[in-house]
Amino acid sequence: MxxxxxxxxxxxxxxxxxxxxxxxxxxxxxxxVDLMRLGVALPSHLVDVTRLPHAQIETDGDGLLIGAxxxxxxxxxxxxxxxxxxxxxxxxxxxxxGQIRNMATVGGNLLQRTRCPYFQDVTRPCNRRDPGTGCPAxxxxxxxxxxxxxxxxxxxxxxxDMAVALAALDARVRVHGRGETGLDDLYGDxxxxxxxxxxxDLITHVRVPPLAMRGTYRKVRERASxxxxxxSIAAALDVADGVVRDCRIALGGVAAKPWRAxxxxxxxxxxxxxxxxxxxxxxxxxxxxxxxxxNGYKIPxxxxxxxxxxxxxx
Amino acid sequence: MPEESLVTLxxxxxxxxxxxxxxxxVLDLLRERLGVTGPKKGxxxxxxxxxxxxxxxxxxNACLVLAVAADGSRVTTVEGLADAGEPGEPSELQRAFVxxxxxxxxxxxxxxxxxAAGMLAEAKDGWPSAxxxxxxxxxxxxxxxxxxxxxxxLCRCGAYVNIVEAVRRVAE
Ligand SMILES: Cc1cc2nc3c(=O)[nH]c(=O)nc-3n(C[C@H](O)[C@H](O)[C@H](O)COP(=O)(O)OP(=O)(O)OC[C@H]3O[C@@H](n4cnc5c(N)ncnc54)[C@H](O)[C@@H]3O)c2cc1C
Ligand code: FES
Ligand code: FES
Numbered sequence: 001m002x003x004x005x006x007x008x009x010x011x012x013x014x015x016x017x018x019x020x021x022x023x024x025x026x027x028x029x030x031x032x033v034d035l036m037r038l039g040v041a042l043p044s045h046l047v048d049v050t051r052l053p054h055a056q057i058e059t060d061g062d063g064l065l066i067g068a069x070x071x072x073x074x075x076x077x078x079x080x081x082x083x084x085x086x087x088x089x090x091x092x093x094x095x096x097x098g099q100i101r102n103m104a105t106v107g108g109n110l111l112q113r114t115r116c117p118y119f120q121d122v123t124r125p126c127n128r129r130d131p132g133t134g135c136p137a138x139x140x141x142x143x144x145x146x147x148x149x150x151x152x153x154x155x156x157x158x159x160x161d162m163a164v165a166l167a168a169l170d171a172r173v174r175v176h177g178r179g180e181t182g183l184d185d186l187y188g189d190x191x192x193x194x195x196x197x198x199x200x201d202l203i204t205h206v207r208v209p210p211l212a213m214r215g216t217y218r219k220v221r222e223r224a225s226x227x228x229x230x231x232s233i234a235a236a237l238d239v240a241d242g243v244v245r246d247c248r249i250a251l252g253g254v255a256a257k258p259w260r261a262x263x264x265x266x267x268x269x270x271x272x273x274x275x276x277x278x279x280x281x282x283x284x285x286x287x288x289x290x291x292x293x294x295n296g297y298k299i300p301x302x303x304x305x306x307x308x309x310x311x312x313x314x
Numbered sequence: 315m316p317e318e319s320l321v322t323l324x325x326x327x328x329x330x331x332x333x334x335x336x337x338x339x340v341l342d343l344l345r346e347r348l349g350v351t352g353p354k355k356g357x358x359x360x361x362x363x364x365x366x367x368x369x370x371x372x373x374x375n376a377c378l379v380l381a382v383a384a385d386g387s388r389v390t391t392v393e394g395l396a397d398a399g400e401p402g403e404p405s406e407l408q409r410a411f412v413x414x415x416x417x418x419x420x421x422x423x424x425x426x427x428x429x430a431a432g433m434l435a436e437a438k439d440g441w442p443s444a445x446x447x448x449x450x451x452x453x454x455x456x457x458x459x460x461x462x463x464x465x466x467x468l469c470r471c472g473a474y475v476n477i478v479e480a481v482r483r484v485a486e
Contacts (some may be wrong), residue, residue, distance in 0.1 A: 001337045003317045003336070003337065004317065004333075004337070005316065005336065006316055006319060006334055006336045006380070006382045006383070021442025026383065028378075029378055029379060029380060029383060030360055030375075030378050033339070033378050033379075033380060034359050034360060034378060037358065037359070046336075046380075048383055050383070073372075073436070073441065076441070077436075077439070077440070077441040077442065079450075082442060082449040082450050083449075083450045086449050086450075089442065089449050090444065090449065093442065093443055093446075094444045095442040096360075096466070097360075097363065097433070097465055097467075098373060098429070098433055098436065098463055098464075098465075098466050099360075099363060099366055099373050099374050099375045099429065099432075099466045100375065100378075100466065102359055102372045102373060102374050102432075103374050103375070103378065103379065110445075224461075224462075224464035224465075225444065225461070225462050226465040226466055256352065260375075
């Protein structure tokens with residue numbers, strides 16, 4: 001690991017001031033320390049942001065204001081989150097392990113880096129890690145990589161479960177001194193860049209507006225627990241007299257960011273809440289999918305997950 | 315600013331003050347500098363759980379925590395679990411592991427024990443898990459719940475069935 005200096009920040013202003021060229025914010029470290037050990041991240045200075053006064057979950061009307069330093073396990077165990085936002089609690093609980101959730105922070109979870117094998121292996125080219133070196137994943141190992149929104153330069157996926165639920169919930173991410181942004185804008189549209197934030201942008205809170213629909217989170221993975229998603233879904237549905245009044249759908253494991261399935265949502269609103277309609281809606285979203293040689297299985301997997309999850313919520 | 319830092323940790327009840335390279339993990343500090351070799355290094359990437367310790371009472375992977383970031387914390391390793399009751403006597407959880415034959419080579423065991431101790435405290439506080447049906451309701455530690463909550467600890471010898479049994483005995 002490359003040598004670095006370390007400092008704890010106690011206020012957001014202090015954190016930003018300490019974030020000099022080559023520095024990185026340190027949350028729980030469950031992703032950053034790992035990447036430093038792998039030689040993928042090479043910060044010269046760490047600014048520890050876990051002692052900032054952003055470790056509370058407050059209720060904001062019927063919504064939530066979640067501090068960026070809140071640990072993942074505290075978020076999932078919070079009574080209001082469990083009662084009113086089971087989709088979010090479930091997404092967090094399906095991520096990583098009990099130990100990792102005890103360390104991982106909300107801010108770090110949002111900005112965790114892709115698990116693409118080429119990104120994590122410094123002996124291989126990767127446009128994300130070393131811009132302009134190329135993307136071997138396209139022709140190489142890509143069973144678990146993106147089917148939507150990828151570019152010739154990068155086919156990585158975003159690994160977070162929590163972020164998929166936050167995308168479905170229309171959450172707003174608060175950046176110190178820069179206002180709020182939605183998840184779509186937080187991650188941007190260029191997979192190579194991974195996030196549209198500047199290096200010294202500090203996430204202080206995530207605001208979750210109220211949701212008056214029944215929602216849930218489901219995750220398909222290679223083993224029953226402690227594995228990243230192949231495909232996951234955060235969905236909420238409001239049905240009255242057999243008609244879909246409103247819905248939210250976001251998919252995980254399919255793109256470089258949590259994929260808000262707006263086409264599927266539009267296809268569903270005002271229509272019948274039937275398996276046929278759910279299938280057509282899923283197909284409307286997945287029509288844009290461009291599978292690679294070995295990850296076409298994600299299309300039927302995503303379709304079945306949408307249909308089954310919406311069926312359960314009906 | 316220096317790349318070395320003075321760190322104070324209370325390890326199994328004993329205050330230890332030591333200068334560390336900022337790159338040192340809590341795991342390496344315990345094993346290499348303080349001679350506390352209960353926690354094991356299986357992967358150094360958060361994937362196996364062999365390094366699990368309790369940090370201020372919560373289970374964490376010591377391989378992913380920088381010692382400088384843990385400055386001022388209490389650390390409990392498997393060595394400290396025993397002293398929670400009669401000094402030097404194995405805890406109820408440790409006895410259950412022996413009685414249930416919950417290991418073979420024993421390499422994962424210190425991590426399993428610390429993880430189970432942390433997990434039992436989480437369950438007592440009413441924390442749900444991914445397999446809890448109704449997140450708003452308290453839940454019992456069924457075998458399924460224990461398996462899910464302990465999934466961060468791998469056992470290459472495959473002693474899982476007996477580990478779950480040992481934890482279940484203590485949970486009852
Ligand atoms: C073995 C293993 C399995 C895992 N499985 C899953 C899984 O199934 N699902 C899942 O979702 N995740 C999984 N994870 C990932 C885990 O959820 C993340 O590592 C964790 O959420 C990151 O949070 P952190 O606080 O530790 O971040 P850190 O590692 O501290 O930081 C991550 C990034 O965020 C930046 N950062 C941190 N805080 C802020 C802030 N406030 N403002 C701006 N930037 C910030 C850091 O600079 C860094 O770039 C797994 C991890 C491991 C090691
Ligand atoms: S050594 Fe820490 S989890 Fe494997
Ligand atoms: S007993 Fe050998 S690894 Fe678990």
